[in-house]
Amino acid sequence: MRLHTDTTVAVALPQPIGDSLIGLVLVNNLVRNGYRPVVFGWVAEQLADWLPAVRVGRPGEWQGAFDKVIEFRPTDYARALSRNGRTLCIATLPEYGGSKHMVDRIVDIAANVLQLRDVTRSNGLIVPSGIVRGRMAERVVIHPTGSHPEKMWGRRKFLALSTMLRHRRLAPSFLVAPGEIDGWGDIARDGHEVNALPHLGDVAAWIAESGWFIGNDSGLGHLASSIGVPTLTLFMRRGLARSWRPGCWGPGAIVLPPSVVPFGALRERLWQRLLSVGRVHAAFENLQGISARAAQHHKSNGLREVDTVRAGIVTDA
Structure with missing residues (x-):
């Protein structure tokens, strides 16, 4: 055609x-x-x-x-x-x-x-001038929600992960939709930062100026990947990750629950319990290490930052 x-x-x-x-x-x-x-x-x-x-x-x-x-x-x-x-x-x-x-x-x-000759995997998203990529290098954006509740990790586990990151002198920052702030605004009392940005362009800018992104299987992970922010995505099962994982455009890793339950339907019901905070934190540390090595490799070979982003990383914990 x-x-x-x-x-x-x-x-x-x-x-x-x-x-x-x-x-x-x-x-x-x-x-x-x-x-x-x-x-x-x-x-x-x-x-x-x-x-x-x-x-x-x-x-x-x-x-x-x-x-x-x-x-x-x-x-x-x-x-x-x-x-x-x-x-x-x-x-x-x-x-x-x-x-x-x-x-x-x-x-x-x-x-x-469509028989197009010059084909790429890029979606063409470009960070506008005035937005400084990675300006807040220690900020870890945490997106704890999503459009499908069955794909969402537990609230207490996200908060525990945030506490672990703070102990490492990182700056976790929860990001939710305006309609979700009533369910998450209270975490600020315990010292967790939480933001609800009304416009997708503002969300993109917030992510672009951050160092890292952690979230459920949801659209904002793809946005972070498009921008080139290293992204860790939590999946309930491998099949979904195979088709939908972020990381096609920027550095990305996935983390899955351990395969200790033999039946797929039961694994889907129990995945939030099976996926521990320690496992997610270890996957994040692994992503940090791989991203640092990849950036150093590209720097030593004289490549620009955009080349590092296009290279991408996909790992599995």
Whole structure:
């Protein structure tokens, strides 16, 4: 399905943050190959300053304007953007299935379905000028929540991890959504820092200026990875990690509960109990060591910081 260079293209991103950031890989590949897609979705709107090569649109202003409309999952507005009322739904393509990482699936679609020649795994996110990457090098952003409660590690364990990090003279900083602050604001009384930032661009800036990111399997881990912040992600099971782990763009590690329970369904119910604070802390220390060695290697070889970020690290504890 080769697109003509004069084809007008719209891309409707999915709602979840992580899915949108992965979807931007396809957008970035369209841009690299000479297309000028208009991108729709709240994530792109709020990260517009981080996507200098992308034009972001609002559906009501682009009715019937495009020759080709690509959506990752069915939306209630994408068909209205198309001149012929049809869309290409990525989720229905055979290449979207399988066991590969989601980024690799998108790369396959770019190369083999859209037949783009110059293909990358990058999603094109660029830290805007004025934001100093790693300015707060000792700050460890902890994201203890997520859209799926079954994927969330325990509150007490996150607080215990924060205390361990403070004892190491790091600066853990809890980051939650504004709607979650009522459930987490009280931890400030015990000396834990907690923030609720209303705009995704502010969240990205906070992460970019931090040294590290630790969180559940959720979209903010993908955001940290996109920016190049070393990221530790807690997963309930290996299959999810294989397809969805952050770390495709920046240094990243995953940590899983020990395989002491033989049945998958039971492991999923018990994973929060099985995954200890010590195991997560050890995985974080391991990520620190690997990141430091990788940075030193790239520095000794005369590579820029961005090359270190693109190299990426994926480890498993």
